[in-house]
Amino acid sequence: MKKILFTGGGSAGHVTVNLALIPKFMDAGWSMDYIGSINGIERQLITAIPNVKYHSISTGKLRRYVDLKNVKDPFHVVKGVVQAYQLIKKLKPAVVFSKGGFVSVPVVIGAWLNKVPVIVHESDLTPGLANRITSRFSTVICTTFPETAAAFKNNNGHHVGPVIREEMKQGKAERGREFVGFSKMTKPTILVMGGSLGARKINEVLRESLNELTKQFRIIHLCGKGNLDSSISNPDYKQFEYIDQGLPDILAYCDFVISRAGSNSIFEFLFLKKPMLLIPLTKQQSRGDQLLNAASFEREGYCKVLHEELLDSKSLITSVRELAEEKEVYIKNMNGFKHHDALGLLYNLIIETAK
Numbered sequence: 001m002k003k004i005l006f007t008g009g010g011s012a013g014h015v016t017v018n019l020a021l022i023p024k025f026m027d028a029g030w031s032m033d034y035i036g037s038i039n040g041i042e043r044q045l046i047t048a049i050p051n052v053k054y055h056s057i058s059t060g061k062l063r064r065y066v067d068l069k070n071v072k073d074p075f076h077v078v079k080g081v082v083q084a085y086q087l088i089k090k091l092k093p094a095v096v097f098s099k100g101g102f103v104s105v106p107v108v109i110g111a112w113l114n115k116v117p118v119i120v121h122e123s124d125l126t127p128g129l130a131n132r133i134t135s136r137f138s139t140v141i142c143t144t145f146p147e148t149a150a151a152f153k154n155n156n157g158h159h160v161g162p163v164i165r166e167e168m169k170q171g172k173a174e175r176g177r178e179f180v181g182f183s184k185m186t187k188p189t190i191l192v193m194g195g196s197l198g199a200r201k202i203n204e205v206l207r208e209s210l211n212e213l214t215k216q217f218r219i220i221h222l223c224g225k226g227n228l229d230s231s232i233s234n235p236d237y238k239q240f241e242y243i244d245q246g247l248p249d250i251l252a253y254c255d256f257v258i259s260r261a262g263s264n265s266i267f268e269f270l271f272l273k274k275p276m277l278l279i280p281l282t283k284q285q286s287r288g289d290q291l292l293n294a295a296s297f298e299r300e301g302y303c304k305v306l307h308e309e310l311l312d313s314k315s316l317i318t319s320v321r322e323l324a325e326e327k328e329v330y331i332k333n334m335n336g337f338k339h340h341d342a343l344g345l346l347y348n349l350i351i352e353t354a355k
């Protein structure tokens with residue numbers, strides 16, 4: 001039986017493509033292992049899947065800012081490399097697929113030391129730090145955006161396009177309504193998603209604006225772990241920390257989306273033709289990848305952008321109303337995007353690369 005090893009984590013954006021690939025390898029009868037961190041979101045998402053064996057290793061965050069943990073973390077990364085090397089030596093996978101995030105660095109180096117071919121995936125317009133490191137130890141780097149492929153120095157970039165999980169295509173609006181517990185009613189519904197980990201500023205401003213927004217809309221708020229606010233009682237507002245299996249149904253049910261600009265999420269919204277208001281992570285909080293993702297979508301006319309520096313209750317309410325008024329224009333523009341089978345392309349590439 002052929003064996004594949006997946007890695008990637010830290011946030012769901014570094015797990016989603018793995019979640020899309022796993023059913024394909026399962027159907028083809030491959031044996032599957034996953035190396036992730038001890039406490040990252042990948043543990044919760046992957047251990048819920050039967051037939052995938054989860055192994056955890058020590059990890060260290062790769063920070064761009066000064067922090068006392070920067071002294072300790074290189075030791076965690078080195079320990080992770082040793083653990084990954086030993087695990088891969090024992091597991092003997094035919095190929096490693098890495099979706100990035102800091103946990104992937106020791107795994108990819110461990111695979112390279114074991115001479116196992118590695119495929120890396122980058123979903124943002126500019127490569128993340130982890131992928132810039134792991135690209136040097138990889139056979140192919142697959143990208144969501146065409147221009148990203150050229151950024152990798154070893155000429156091993158390969159554009160595959162946005163990988164959409166199969167279940168995203170099978171959402172049912174009525175199931176979504178029942179899942180969240182809204183009564184049958186015609187008020188348009190907005191899904192608010194501050195990235196897979198939630199976004200404090202978006203949560204605060206949204207909650208300040210709730211009374212005004214719910215005069216016109218219903219709101220489903222994915223607020224991130226530990227961010228529920230039990231003091232709010234509004235029949236047109238439902239909040240969840242994170243939704244795993246039910247998300248396709250909820251997206252099918254929603255009319256609009258307010259979101260961070262993580263690449264996997266925005267391509268899912270594009271695929272489902274949901275007019276979106278994007279509030280990208282700022283340059284102070286990140287390398288600026290979401291600003292570029294959002295700018296690229298704005299140029300194509302797929303979204304409206306509200307920069308966090310300008311985000312307050314007034315600008316949020318105005319932007320949402322404008323989005324709703326211009327709904328048809330956004331949908332028309334999104335209809336022009338040509339989707340192809342990126343998941344199939346990626347799957348075939350992995351099969352061809354496997355030893």
Ligand SMILES: CC(=O)N[C@H]1[C@@H](OP(=O)(O)OP(=O)(O)OC[C@H]2O[C@@H](n3ccc(=O)[nH]c3=O)[C@H](O)[C@@H]2O)O[C@H](CO)[C@@H](O)[C@@H]1O
Nearest residue numbers: 011012013016124195196222242243244247262263264265
């Ligand atoms: C803070 C941070 O580091 N953000 C990065 C992270 O974002 P983040 O982890 O938010 O990643 P994305 O927006 O790309 O993807 C999130 C994925 O989680 C899913 N989802 C989300 C919420 C939920 O309740 N249920 C659920 O299933 C979405 O459908 C999507 O498939 O990875 C992205 C892709 O590399 C980057 O663009 C972001 O800059």
